Amino acid sequence: MEAHRLSSTKPVQALKPTKKISLEEDTGKASDALPLPLYLTNALFFTLFFSVVYFLLSRWREKIRTSTPLHVVTFSEIIAILSFFASFIYLLGFFGIDFVQSLVFQPSPDVWIAEEEDDEVLLAKEDARKVPCGQALDCSLPPLPPAAPIVTVQKVFDEKPVTVLTEEDEEIIKSVVAGTTPSYSLELKLGDCKRAAAIRREALQRLTGKSLSGLPLDGFDYESILGQCCEMPVGYVQIPVGIAGPLLVNGREYSVPMATTEGCLVASTNRGCKAIHLSGGATSVLLKDGMTRAPCVRFGNAKRAADLKLYLEDPDNFETLSVVFNRSSRFGRLQGIKCAIAGKNLYIRFTCSTGDAMGMNMVSKGVQNVLDFLQTDFPDMDVIGISGNYCSDKNRLR
Structure with missing residues (x-):
């Protein structure tokens, strides 16, 4: 009785995959019952369907032109109509049934998750049985690690988020957000250009509700641009710099740095520099500068x-x-x-x-x-x- 119980419960653990394999082996594919290969059968019915449609449309256009009633059909038109329905039913059954069933009988996500978890557990147990148990070998199955979340791969700047620590900075940010302190006057008021940029940046994030974490702040000399080339900075943008040349002008060679994000611009400029260099170089004359x-x-x-x-x-x-x-x-x-x-x-x-x-x-x-x-x-x-x-x-x- 005990032996019978063990023999009856052992295959229960592998019941699901065993049943799946036997069904596939016994049933086979639907295309195996066709007298012709699957690709030839599909090509035949495709050709038949469009040929019949073209024939019927041509005949009906001729009837309309000669004022012949459409319900008066010939033997060839009857054969064409029957061929149309036959090819249409085949194409619908071959291509359309699975699509309709996937929409009508779509299982819930919980069902898919449960089936996937069961399959993973069963496969893991079967793989564990194939490993021979030796001395100091733990044959018990380790717990499955939690599934890693699916995230979108996105390159961001490796930068620590800017945090405002002092209460004074917090008060200034609130005044900028409220509009009592003009944003353009932070450099003059604080005397620290980088601190002013950080405060302006935080105030902008609170006003817009948008994060500026992808825009670098550290690693730039904000003192050098004060009153020169940019007002009210909140960060800076990294632009790749390519090199073109050598460019031969007035007997001297120059390497031309180009900061750009336009593809092929540096390459085309480099080809032009090479053409000028091979032709003997360029000579420049300044006629007037004004x-x-x-x-x-x-x-x-x-x-x-x-x-x-x-x-x-x-x-x-x-x-x-x-x-x-x-x-x-x-x-x-x-x-x-x-x-x-x-x-x-x-x-x-x-x-x-x-x-x-x-x-x-x-x-x-x-x-x-x-x-x-x-x-x-x-x-x-x-x-x-x-x-x-x-x-x-x-x-x-x-």
């Missing part, structure tokens, strides 16, 4: 516009105008003035040097100084715009 700004002014008549033109282009007045212009900057220096009349409008082109800077701001300030100075002797002058589209805005003359 930045221009050309305001437009209007008078009551053309004569007054001509009077101002003669005044501005008189060499005796250039020194006075140059002093007025140069007061706006340490680097901007007036080089020349050229005027053009269009009716009652006068277009004045100021050309100046701007040093190493692009210099449109310093040029515009100098031009505004000259216009204010001219308003004394030409009170009827009406300034239409600081730029009258007669200047080479943001372009160097070379």
